Every structure is written in C-alpha cells, then in structure tokens.
Amino acid sequence: MSSGRSNELSKQKLLNWYYASARDLPWRHTSDPYAVWVSEIMLQQTQVVTVIPRFLDWMQRFDDVESLADAEPDAVMKAWEGLGYYRRARFLHAAAGQIMYRHGGRFPDHFDDMLALPGIGRSTAGAISSICFGAHTPVLDGNVKRVLSRWHASPDATETELWRLAQDAIQSQGDPGQWNQAMMELGARICLPRRPECVACPVHTHCALAFSPVEKKQTNRVAVRDVHWRVHLHLDGSNAVWLQQRPGDGIWGGLWSPPVTELGRKPSKKPCHIHQLTHRRLHLYSHISKSMPEGEGRWAEALNDVAVPTGMRRLLQKHGMRA
Numbered sequence: 001m002s003s004g005r006s007n008e009l010s011k012q013k014l015l016n017w018y019y020a021s022a023r024d025l026p027w028r029h030t031s032d033p034y035a036v037w038v039s040e041i042m043l044q045q046t047q048v049v050t051v052i053p054r055f056l057d058w059m060q061r062f063d064d065v066e067s068l069a070d071a072e073p074d075a076v077m078k079a080w081e082g083l084g085y086y087r088r089a090r091f092l093h094a095a096a097g098q099i100m101y102r103h104g105g106r107f108p109d110h111f112d113d114m115l116a117l118p119g120i121g122r123s124t125a126g127a128i129s130s131i132c133f134g135a136h137t138p139v140l141d142g143n144v145k146r147v148l149s150r151w152h153a154s155p156d157a158t159e160t161e162l163w164r165l166a167q168d169a170i171q172s173q174g175d176p177g178q179w180n181q182a183m184m185e186l187g188a189r190i191c192l193p194r195r196p197e198c199v200a201c202p203v204h205t206h207c208a209l210a211f212s213p214v215e216k217k218q219t220n221r222v223a224v225r226d227v228h229w230r231v232h233l234h235l236d237g238s239n240a241v242w243l244q245q246r247p248g249d250g251i252w253g254g255l256w257s258p259p260v261t262e263l264g265r266k267p268s269k270k271p272c273h274i275h276q277l278t279h280r281r282l283h284l285y286s287h288i289s290k291s292m293p294e295g296e297g298r299w300a301e302a303l304n305d306v307a308v309p310t311g312m313r314r315l316l317q318k319h320g321m322r323a
C-alpha cells in the first residue's frame, strides 16, 4: 500500500475512533459560533472538567453576543471568577462589543475577521471557522502539536512546519470541524505528553514515533518570585469589608480586593494565606485596620456578587466572610 494511501487510512481510523468514543461535551452539541468561541477561550488554560459547569453557567448568564456585550465589566469578571487568567474574560467582553459595533451583533464568518477580534488567535479562529462554518482551517493547540510532531517524526518541528503539517492534514477532510476535534481529542486522551497510550491509538500503525520512548525534554522552569502583601482589612460593625477594584494591568487586574501594600521584605510572622500564581507566590498578611478607608471602593457584606480573586477570597473566608 502506498504511504499516501495508508496515511489516508490512518486519518479515517482516527475519525472512526472519534465518532465512536468522543467525550460528550456541551459545546459539541452546537455549531453556534458564540458558544464555540466561549468554550475555546475557556479551554485555553483550564481543564475540561472545570470548564464544563462554568461553560453551562456562562451560557445561562450571557446566552449570546449581545447579552455579553451589554453586561457590566464587573458581572463578566464575576462570571469568570475561579477560572484564572482573567485577561481572557476581558478579551471576550471587548470582542463582544466589537462584534456588536462592527458586525451588527452577528459573529463574523470570515477567518480574518475573527482574527481581528481581541483574544482570538489563529488556532482559536481555526476551531471556530472549521466547526461552525466548515472552513479548512486547522487548530494547532498544544495537544495537536504533540500529535503531529510524533505522527510525522518531527519532534523539533518549528511552528511554521507544524502549521503546514496541520494544513496538509485537514485539506482533504470532508468535515474539517470534526477533524480538528478528533485531533484535539487524540492529544487530550491518548497521545499524552509523558505516557502516550500507543497501544490504544487509532493511528499507531502509521505513526512514526509509535511505541518510542518519550524523550525527556528539558523543561524551562518558570521562575517564581515570592511577593509579600499586607492586606488592609477595614471592617465595619456588620462585618462588611472594604474592597477596591485593582488596576487593570497588574495581578488580579480589574478584580475586587481589600487594599494591599507590597512589603519590601519577608515579615517575621507567618502569612495568613499563600496563593500560587504562574510567576508569583503571593504571601498575604492580614492587617485589621482601625482607620476609615480612603479612595474609591465599596463595602461588601458577602462575596457572592463581587468578583474577588480566589486567593483573596480564601483569606477573607478565614476571617469569617461569607463567600
């Protein structure tokens, strides 16, 4: 059998496997570009199990572009609370505004128009345009990169080479949306980073690196800096706490928090709470303040309706705040 033909056979095996065993995920029941867009953005840095309930909740609150565009920024941040990387929520909100303004509220169906929206890169635009509009635009997220580089024995392939492989693979597909989802599914469930399950893989007969030991790549460890914050808790008689909105461009940008000051060095006492971020480890030291708060802010008796970052929420809970 020619290698071209056998490669096509592998692709068909992959699709058959996907049709038979794909996970039943809520965003796979729709081709509404708004819903697919929201799911793709949520999935960028958050695991599927976490995303499922949050996606359903989001779609209840903001069921279309218009309702998202009309929402207050605070409500959007609140709906995103706990998913982390809040920039994604700000981009979603900003992009919804642009869709209303530039496209009359209709999600654009052209790839380049999608790409022009805040927070939508080539891979996300590829997913939306293939799943919702049948375009032959590949996805190249981390999972797909891994599958392609193993399948084609190109562990050191550049980004450009991977895009070309992804484009070649999708070009002959009758349903490019299903193809992209099958590739993502294979990377997420079978072609795992450290322990690929080649024996269960539908493409193992034509994968160049099937059953090969996985090369241990030197991972670039992220340098984590310890940061020490004094958290000023202004409490009124009814146990409400004073919150201020954090500046948009720093840690927890746009979210609500008690005022904080950064300490020049590590205090001798233990922190009340430690919260890990990607590049920072925040040590939070509570300080009950007797003075009246200054500047703009709001009193909050409970945290249910306010977008408070998870680390600060934990600290406030330790002080008896309702969350």
Ligand code: SF4
Pocket (backbone or CB within 6 Å): 147, 150, 151, 190, 191, 192, 196, 197, 198, 199, 201, 202, 203, 204, 205, 207, 208, 209, 210, 211
């Ligand atoms: S055969 Fe193994 S290495 Fe190749 S794509 Fe499948 S799981 Fe990945």
